[in-house]
Amino acid sequence: MIHQQADVIVIGGGPAGLAAAVSAKETGAKRVVIIERNTWLGGILPQCIHDGFGVEELGESLTGPEYAERYISRATQLNIETMTETMVLEFTKDLEIIAVNKKGIYLIQAGAIVLAMGCREKTRWHALIPGTRPSGIYTAGVAQGLINLYNIMPGNNVVILGSGDVGLIMARRLTFEGAKVQGVIEILPYASGLPRNVVQCLDDYGIPLFLNHTVVEIGGHERLSHVLVAQVDEHRNMIPGTEKKIPCDTLLLSLGLIPENELTAAVGIALDPTTQGPVVNQDYETSLRGVYSCGNSLQVYDTVDVLASHAQKAGHCAAAFSQGRSNTFKFEKNVCAGKGVTYVVPQKITTYGSIKLTLRAKKPGKKQQLHVKNGETLLFTKKLPYVNPANMIQVTFSLANTMHLSKKDIEVSLQ
Amino acid sequence: MRTPTTEHIYMTLFYSSAMKNFQVAIIGGGVIGSSLAWELSHYNISTIVFEQGSDVASGTSKANSGVLHSGINSPPSSLKALYCIQGNKLFRSLAGILGFLVQWRGKYVIAKNEEEVEELVRLKKVGEQNKVPGLQIIDSKSVKKKEPHVSCHSALWVPTAGIILPYECTIAFAENAVLNGVKVLLETAVKNIKRNDHGFDIVTSQGIYHSEIVVNATGLNSRTIVAMLEEPDFDIYPCRGEYLVLDKNCNNMVHSMIYPVPVKNLGVLGVHVTPTIEGNILLGPSAEFISDPYDTSTSKQMMQVLFKEAKEIIPSLPDSSIINAYSGIRCKLASKQSGGWADYRIQESTAIPGFIHLLGIESPGLTAAPAIAQEVRTMISKYISLKKKKKFMVKKRRLRRFAEMSREEQQQLIKKDERWGRIICRCETVTEAEVAEAIANPLGATTLSAIKYRCRAGMGRCQGGFCTQHIVRLLQKEAKKDIKHLNLKSPQSHLFSGNIREENHDTSTS
Amino acid sequence: MTSRKKITCILCPIGCKIVVQSNGKTAKILEGNKCKKGIEYAYHEALDPKRMLTSSVKVIHGEWPLVSVKSSKPVPKKYLFDILNDIKQTSIKAPITIGQIIIKNAGKHDISIIATRNVKKVQTE
Secondary structure, three states, rough: EEEEEEEEEEEEEHHHHHHHHHHHHHHHOOOOOEOOOOOOOOOOOHHOEEEEOOOOHHOEEEEEHHHHHHHHHHHHHHHOEOOOOOOEEOOOOEEEEEEEOEEEEEEEEEEEEEEOOOOOEOOOHOOOEEOOOEEEEEEEHHHHHHHHOEEOOOOEEEEEEEHHHHHHHHHHHHHHHHOEEEEEOOOOOOOOOOHHHHHHHHHHOOOOOEOOEEEEEEEEOOOOOOOEEEEEEEOHHHHHHHHEEEEOOOOEEEEOOOOOOOHHHOOOOOEEEOOOOEEEOOOOOOOOOOOEEEEEHHOOOHHHHHHHHHHHHHHHHHHHOOOOOOOOOOOOEEEEOOOEEEEEEEEEOOOOEEEEEEEEEEOOOEEEEEEEEEEEEEEEEEEEEEEOOOOOOOEEEEOOOOOOOOOOOEEEEEE | OOOHHHHHHHHHHHHHHHOEEEEEEEEEEHHHHHHHHHHHHOOOOOOEEEEOOOOOOOOOOOOOOOOEEEOOOOOOOOHHHOOOOOOOOHHHHHHHOOOEEEEOOOOOEOOOOOOHHHHHHHHHHHHOOOOOOOEEEEEEEHHHHHOOOOOEEEEEEEEOOEEOOHHHHHHHHHHHHHOOEEEEEEEOOEOOOOOOOOEEEEEOOOOOOEEEEEOOOOOHHHHOOOOOOOOOOOOOOEEEEEEEOOOHHHHHOOOOEEEEEOOOOOOOOOOEEEOOOOOOOOEEOOOOEEOOOOOOOOOOOHHHHHHHHHHOOOOOOOOOEEEEEEEEEEEOOOOOOOOOOOOOEEEEEOOOOOOEEEOOOOOHHHHHHHHHHHHHHHHHHHHOOEEEOHHHHOOOOOOOOHHOOOOHHHHHHHHOOOOHHOOOOOOOOHHHHHHHHHHHOOOOOOHHHHHHHHHOOOOOOOOOOOOHHHHHHHHHOOOOOOHHHHHHOOOOOOOOOOOOOOOEEEEEEE | OEEEEEEEEEOOOOEEEEEEEEEEEEEEEEEEEOOOOHHHHHHEEEOOEOOOEEEEEEEEOOOOEEEEEEOOOOHHHHHHHHHHHHHHHOOEEEOOOOOEEEEOOOOOHOEEEEEEEEEEEEOOO
């Protein structure tokens, strides 16, 4: 076995891992190593050949691979080491990482660890779609990779379930490559992806969007031959009699993402059941000191720009920890999702200063008032003209050290 | 009658020169056909197996509960009881010989209330008549000690019930049979059978073969095969069983199998809770008589019923624990109206010598398989002198995967072959070496499912989200498969329609 | 010929549906916008809608079979499929660098197709 040491180990070389590693190195950590399971860096970005990345952060609308290359070049400049085709098998409470690649088993003692494993896609069974089990059913991300990385066309007559951005992007991609996209099926009364994508991926090509609909059955003996689509009511229950058969040979599932936290759970780090990511404080530190979380494995982000800024903070704090300079906890306050809010990250605040929160609304609404309260004390308030669960809300406020915090939790609410 | 010596010379001359002539032809590569193939491979006879699917165990043999039954559920002196008990014993040594996993977890048949205890007593009696050892009726406190999550009034403890991976043992039987000279033809359907002077002409989708003996081990298709030569005196009644698969994080909820008392009410399934060797939990099966023997679809209704009933046995079952659903179809010989129970029919045709039928091999079919194989071997020995091979090979399936080895063992493997260091399936920690071995299987099965069942890649939480791209890449490279011919699990289940940019180009720039 | 079109503005999450009247040469915003930016967007969208085009080009002797590409500037919608056809007919030898021009004058329009990924060369068999 190969024994090594590193100041900061970043697990995952996607946009979060890259941003965290760059930031850790810039903060002064000496040996920063990115461990990445694929042969390439950039995570999911190289297959996201569409543009729209980096608009806020870099002022340019880059394609996924171009955005990734910015960070990859910077990482190279900074002499950040990368171990590709390497899988982390586990890490211990003492921050020792066990990883494997073709050279052997590595035992690397880390000064600090950044978790940036990304997420996996929800499968057919998350929606429990009954019917037969033919070939031709793919999650949208897998189909995207097959087409853009491997030059493989999944099929020619496509139905897409889920109107998240990946599903919308794939509707256009498949159309460009000669497939017929019969429609995008969305169970909610609104599209969950950006309006820009609804226009540029569906409207532009006359691809219908079926809101308040879902796939209730899959058919086809060996290869998919059709799906049964039906309307749903406001409780998302199928309305009997509205079933419609749509012949197709490919079903793409864009049902949502699940943060990957197998490694995190295995070592006993506390997870938030709503975000399915670790419970973190404002430094993105988890319940295990020295272990930080960022990117889609912390929470599912909408844009890479916001993801990168948080990852930079995580990397910075990880580096500081590895140098023995981390913030001591002044106090530990829980941040809870109150009325109208599904979740808030971070879930804990342990110091005074400028606090950045991200949260999601429970349902769409206009003219909402956001409150951040500690008991009766109002820490922050803001008027939001328009909220939507699909758009992450960002809030920055200052927690002054003169402020007296009650025993109660901090609650974030929308009404 | 030829003496054994001259007969042996005659057979060697006759069969070695012709690749289409066999002494025994087995139709059907499920667990029954495969265990028979393995049994016969011990002897100096030539055997061929025709399987219409793209792999062995591609039908009901892979879509069942994976249970090795004790024998308490079959009437004493029935063939089902006889072969179940013999098979249960045989599996105890087979696991070690062939290297597949069996765990003797035992079963609790639970009574919800006082009334159902009668049924436990009846089952215990039947079991004792069938000479099933160790049966004990115990109270709910004793059950709770071993199974804290299970609610019941009392239970019958059945220690000799076990769990197995049905596809794994079928693959072990079939691949070892091939290793010892049995020919297995996948994607080969039998279209017609005719008699000839020496036995049979078998017309298949891959050409015409000849054999002295034909064994019909086709399960759901058995009537079609019989009808090729004689008028069938039976019907097959397909009866579908749906299952739910629960996430591994539920695996500590039960240790043994939990079966409610067999139910009298219509509409109530009596859902079984079966832990699997890999750490999942199976709920099911349902029992639905259907007309199409290939309709393995699942239904929302049934999924809800299965889960609801399971929650009555294990109240703390989390709602989000379902990761998969599937169904398998039983080849029943008795209709719903007649009560749905019939014994096995393992018999040579009275009109056509050498035409052996294995009919109605439903539960406890998996358990009975090796015992049925021995019975059929005995039937065949009437026609063909069976001499045991002097040189018999066994390739044990690897009992421990990379994921289960110590770090030192893993390090040593990687040193020998760097492919052990490349993880292809993240969820189950399956390495490229294991995938490559699965691709190079002796049956030549190269569907995605064939790989999945041999090395477990794709069976985890992400259900192939990460590994599919790598397995496809390896199938193209190692098995030299064109992507248009890559299938999921059966001959027409193609995965892709082609490339988006064709491989050969006329116009090129720079 | 004057026509009325409903255009969904994409500049912010509200996604106003703006009604535009246009004769192909000039356009007039009738109703639907909540801000000034929307007017400009709807105006251009009605008269000369353009889209950034991204796709893939076949690679020869590369570590990847395809290289992702983008148009050098937004492409008028009516030319999209012309240019896509050009892209489908083209192949390029590795090595390829980000920013490298793969096709000049794609579809016979003044638009280039540029590589958005580095692709290394691999040894041929």
